[in-house]
Amino acid sequence: MQKFQKAILVLLSVLLVSVISFSNGSCKDKITLRLAYIYTGGHAKAPIYEPYIKEFSKLNPDINLSLEPMNGGTPDVQAKLYTYAAGDNLPDVFISWPGPGMLKNFVDAQKIADLKDYLAQDKLFKKYFQNKEYFFDGSVRFEKNGPIWGIPDEPYYMFLTVNKKLFAQAGVQIPKTYEDLKNIIPKFRAKGIIPIAMAGKDQDLNVCFWFGMLNRFGTDQEIIKGLTTGDMEKAPAYLRSAKAIYQLAGLKAFPEGCVSMQSQEALTLFDQGKAAMYYGGTWYLGNVSPKTAAGCEVVPLWTFADGKGDPKELLGGVAVEYLVSAKSWKENSRRQAVDKLLHYLINPTLYSKYLELGTPSILNLSYTDKTSPLLIKADKLAKSATRMQQNYDAYGSQQANDALNNLSQGLLNRSITPEEAVKQLSEQAKAGAAN
Amino acid sequence: MLRIKGIADQGGENSPPLMGGWNMTPKKMRTGILFLAPAMLFYCFFVVFSIARVIYYSFFKWNGLNFPQFVGVSNYVRLVNDQTVLAAFRNNLIAIAMALIIQIGIALILTISLSNCKFGARFFRTVYFVPAVISGVAVAMMFGQAMNPDYGLINTSLRLIGLGTLARPWLSNSNTAIYAALLPQTLQYIGWNVIILVAGIYNIPDSLYEAAYLDGVSNLQKTWYITLPLLWEVIQICIISAITGSLQGFTHVMVLTGGGPNSATELVGLLMYHRTFQWLQFGYGSSISVGIFLVGLLFSVLFKRYFSSDKIEY
Numbered sequence: 050m051q052k053f054q055k056a057i058l059v060l061l062s063v064l065l066v067s068v069i070s071f072s073n074g075s076c077k078d079k080i081t082l083r084l085a086y087i088y089t090g091g092h093a094k095a096p097i098y099e100p101y102i103k104e105f106s107k108l109n110p111d112i113n114l115s116l117e118p119m120n121g122g123t124p125d126v127q128a129k130l131y132t133y134a135a136g137d138n139l140p141d142v143f144i145s146w147p148g149p150g151m152l153k154n155f156v157d158a159q160k161i162a163d164l165k166d167y168l169a170q171d172k173l174f175k176k177y178f179q180n181k182e183y184f185f186d187g188s189v190r191f192e193k194n195g196p197i198w199g200i201p202d203e204p205y206y207m208f209l210t211v212n213k214k215l216f217a218q219a220g221v222q223i224p225k226t227y228e229d230l231k232n233i234i235p236k237f238r239a240k241g242i243i244p245i246a247m248a249g250k251d252q253d254l255n256v257c258f259w260f261g262m263l264n265r266f267g268t269d270q271e272i273i274k275g276l277t278t279g280d281m282e283k284a285p286a287y288l289r290s291a292k293a294i295y296q297l298a299g300l301k302a303f304p305e306g307c308v309s310m311q312s313q314e315a316l317t318l319f320d321q322g323k324a325a326m327y328y329g330g331t332w333y334l335g336n337v338s339p340k341t342a343a344g345c346e347v348v349p350l351w352t353f354a355d356g357k358g359d360p361k362e363l364l365g366g367v368a369v370e371y372l373v374s375a376k377s378w379k380e381n382s383r384r385q386a387v388d389k390l391l392h393y394l395i396n397p398t399l400y401s402k403y404l405e406l407g408t409p410s411i412l413n414l415s416y417t418d419k420t421s422p423l424l425i426k427a428d429k430l431a432k433s434a435t436r437m438q439q440n441y442d443a444y445g446s447q448q449a450n451d452a453l454n455n456l457s458q459g460l461l462n463r464s465i466t467p468e469e470a471v472k473q474l475s476e477q478a479k480a481g482a483a484n
Numbered sequence: 485m486l487r488i489k490g491i492a493d494q495g496g497e498n499s500p501p502l503m504g505g506w507n508m509t510p511k512k513m514r515t516g517i518l519f520l521a522p523a524m525l526f527y528c529f530f531v532v533f534s535i536a537r538v539i540y541y542s543f544f545k546w547n548g549l550n551f552p553q554f555v556g557v558s559n560y561v562r563l564v565n566d567q568t569v570l571a572a573f574r575n576n577l578i579a580i581a582m583a584l585i586i587q588i589g590i591a592l593i594l595t596i597s598l599s600n601c602k603f604g605a606r607f608f609r610t611v612y613f614v615p616a617v618i619s620g621v622a623v624a625m626m627f628g629q630a631m632n633p634d635y636g637l638i639n640t641s642l643r644l645i646g647l648g649t650l651a652r653p654w655l656s657n658s659n660t661a662i663y664a665a666l667l668p669q670t671l672q673y674i675g676w677n678v679i680i681l682v683a684g685i686y687n688i689p690d691s692l693y694e695a696a697y698l699d700g701v702s703n704l705q706k707t708w709y710i711t712l713p714l715l716w717e718v719i720q721i722c723i724i725s726a727i728t729g730s731l732q733g734f735t736h737v738m739v740l741t742g743g744g745p746n747s748a749t750e751l752v753g754l755l756m757y758h759r760t761f762q763w764l765q766f767g768y769g770s771s772i773s774v775g776i777f778l779v780g781l782l783f784s785v786l787f788k789r790y791f792s793s794d795k796i797e798y
Contacts, residue, residue, distance in 0.1 A: 122742075124758075124762045125762075127762065128757075128761035128762045129761075131548060131549075131761060131762075131764055132548070132761055134548070134549055135548030135549055135764075135766070154547060154549055154764060155549075157549070157550065158549035158550055160549065249656075249744065249745065250741070250742060250744065251742075304634070305633045305634065305653050305656075306632070306633035306634070306653025306654075306655065306656040306657075307656065308653075308655075308656035308744060308745040309628075309653070309655035309656045309661075309740070309741055309744070309745070447762055447763050447764065448763050451758070451762060451763065454744075455743075455744060455745075455746045455747055456746060458744045458745035458746045459658075459745060459746030461745070462653075462656050462657060462658055462745050462746075464658035464745065464746055464748070465746055481763075484547075484763070484764075484765065
C-alpha cells in the first residue's frame with residue numbers, strides 16, 4: 050500500500066515538473082507581449098480590430114502577442130488597469146482614456162513610460178504627428194515641453210446627431226436654442242417619438258450630455274477648476290446645467306427608464322428610428338447603420354440665451370491612447386518588441402478601415418466611397434469650430450467623475466434636486482482632490 | 485503507539501484501530517499530514533493570509549500604487565460616519581429581509597409540497613435546483629430584459645392584463661430599483677434552499693406522521709407541530725446562509741444597475757469594490773471588507789444565541 054502511495058507521489062511530481070519544463074521551453078526564444086484593449090464584444094471597432102491584431106503574431110514570429118480584451122464601462126476598465134498597476138503587472142501596451150485626471154495615478158507611481166524622446170526620434174511617428182502636436186496637449190502631455198505619456202490612437206469631437214426624417218415626421222426644425230428644444234419635445238412625444246436617446250448606466254451618454262450643457266453655460270476654465278477643486282459656488286454653470294437636465298427629464302425628453310440603460314441600447318433606439326437625436330462623440334458613429342446615417346445630420350448642441358460658453362467651440366480631442374508600461378520600456382529587447390507593436394497598431398492600414406465606421410483618424414487619410422457620410426459631416430463641423438476642448442472628465446479625479454455619473458442619474462430620474470446634486474458633486478470633487 | 489485523545493478512546497484499549505480515524509501510527513500520521521499539507525498551505529495563503537492582509541491594510545491610507553501611510557483607526561471612523569455606507573447597509577438589510585421572507589418562505593412551501601408529492605418529486609426537485617447552477621450574471625441579464633420598461637416581460641404582461649398603470653421603469657425608479665435589483669438573487673437560490681430542506685424533511689421518521697394520522701390530525705397541524713419543529717435545525721442553516729449570502733451580494737446588482745440610479749441600489753460589497761478598485765482607496769476598501777465580515781459574524785452569533793434550540797432527537 051505504502052509503495053503504491055509513494056509511486057503515485059513520484060509520478061505526480063514527475064508529471065508536474067515535465068509540464069512546467071514544457072511550458073517554459075515552448076516559448077523560450079519568443080518575447081511575450083501583453084496587449085490590453087477595449088475594442089471587443091459589442092464595440093463597433095471589434096470586428097475590424099480583433100482580426101487585425103490576431104495577425105500580428107503571424108507576421109512577427111519572434112513575438113508572442115497575448116491579448117487581453119477589457120469589456121465594460123469606463124470605470125470598470127479603469128479599475129482593471131489600476132488593479133494591474135497595483136500588482137505591478139500592467140500589460141506591456143494598453144489602451145486608456147487620456148487626461149491629467151485619468152492618468153495621474155499611473156504617472157505619480159511611475160508606472161507608464163515617457164515616450165517623448167521616442168516620438169521625437171522615430172521617423173514614422175515624427176511624420177504622423179508633424180504639425181499635430183496639439184493632440185498631445187491636455188491628453189498625454191500636461192505641461193509645456195513635458196513628458197508625453199502615451200500615443201494618441203483616436204481623436205474625437207462631440208455634436209448633436211439628428212434624424213431628419215423624424216424631425217419632418219413631427220413637423221419641427223432642428224433646435225438651435227434651448228427654448229427651441231423645449232418647444233419641440235411635446236411635438237415629438239405626440240408622435241410617439243423619443244426626443245433624445247439617453248442612457249445612464251455606463252457613464253457615457255449621460256456624462257457627455259452634462260458636459261455638453263456645461264460647455265454651453267460656462268467657460269472651460271471655471272468648469273475645469275470646479276471639477277478639480279470642488280469649488281462650484283464660483284461656477285454657476287454646474288447648477289444651471291443640472292437644472293436644465295432636471296427640467297428636460299420632467300418634460301420627458303429621454304426614454305423611459307434610461308438610467309438603467311447602456312449607451313449601446315440607447316443608440317439602438319436612435320438607429321431604429323425611435324429616437325430623434327443624441328448628443329455624443331464620434332465614437333458612437335459606428336453604432337449608426339448606413340441606412341439611418343443617410344438620413345442624419347450632425348449639428349452643434351443648442352445654445353442657452355445667457356450661456357457664457359463659446360457656441361462655436363466643440364468638445365473634442367483625443368478619445369483614447371496607447372500607454373506603455375514603464376517596466377517593459379526599461380528592457381531593451383522588450384522595448385524593440387513594443388516598438389514593432391506600436392507601429393503595427395498606429396498604422397494607416399488599420400485606420401483607413403475605421404473610416405467606414407465613422408471613426409476619425411489621427412493620420413491624414415483620404416475619404417473613400419466607403420467612408421461614413423456622418424464622419425464627413427462631422428469633420429466639416431469640426432473644421433468650422435473655433436477650438437476644441439478636451440472632455441472635462443479628463444481633468445477630474447475618479448471620485449469626481451463617479452459622482453458626476455451618479456448624480457446625473459439622479460437628475461435624469463428626478464430623485465434629486467439640481468441644488469442637492471451640485472452640493473454633493475462639489476463635496477465629492479473636493480474629497481477626490483484631497484485623496 | 486501514539487494515541488490521540490478522541491472518539492477512539494471511548495472504545496478502550498482493545499477497540500480495533502479505526503480506518504482513517506484517530507488511532508494511527510506516527511508513520512500514518514505523517515502521511516496524513518503530508519496529504520493535507522498542500523490544501524492547508526493553499527487555504528492559509530489564499531484565505532488566512534488574505535484576511536490578515538485586509539485587516540492590516542485597513543489601518544493604512546493606500547492607493548495600491550504608492551507607499552502605504554499608517555492612519556490608525558481613521559478608516560473605521562470614516563466608515564461609521566459615511567452616509568453612503570449606511571445607505572448601502574440598509575440595502576443589505578432589505579436583501580436579508582427579502583431572502584428570509586421570499587427565498588426561505590417559498591423554499592419551505594415547496595419543500596413541504598414536495599414531501600407530500602406522490603409522483604414526480606424528484607423531477608420537481610431538479611427543476612427547482614436548476615436556477616441555482618446558472619451563472620448569476622446570466623440570471624441578472626435575463627431579469628434585466630424582463631424588467632425593461634419598454635418591451636420587458638413584466639410591463640408587457642401588466643399592460644396585457646389591463647394593469648398598465650402598474651407598469652414602470654423598475655430599475656430606474658429610485659423607489660423600486662432596490663427591490664427589483666435584489667429580486668433575481670432572491671429567487672435564484674430558492675432551489676438551493678429546497679435541496680437542503682428536502683434533505684432535512686426526509687430525515688423525519690415516518691412513524692411520527694403515522695402516529696399523528698392515527699390521532700386524526702390535519703395536514704396543517706402535522707406541518708405546524710411535527711415538520712417545522714423537527715426541521716428547525718435545517719431552517720437555521722438556511723437562515724444563516726441567507727444572511728451571510730445577502731451581506732456578500734454583488735453580482736446581480738452589479739450587472740443590473742451597477743449600484744445606481746444615484747447609489748439607490750448600492751450594497752456594501754459593491755461599495756467596497758467601487759471604493760477600492762475605482763477610487764483606488766485600498767485602505768478604506770479594506771475597512772469596509774472587515775466591516776462586512778464583522779457584521780456577518782455578529783448576525784450569525786446573535787442568531788445562534790437567541791434562536792437555536794437544543795438538539796432534537798427523534
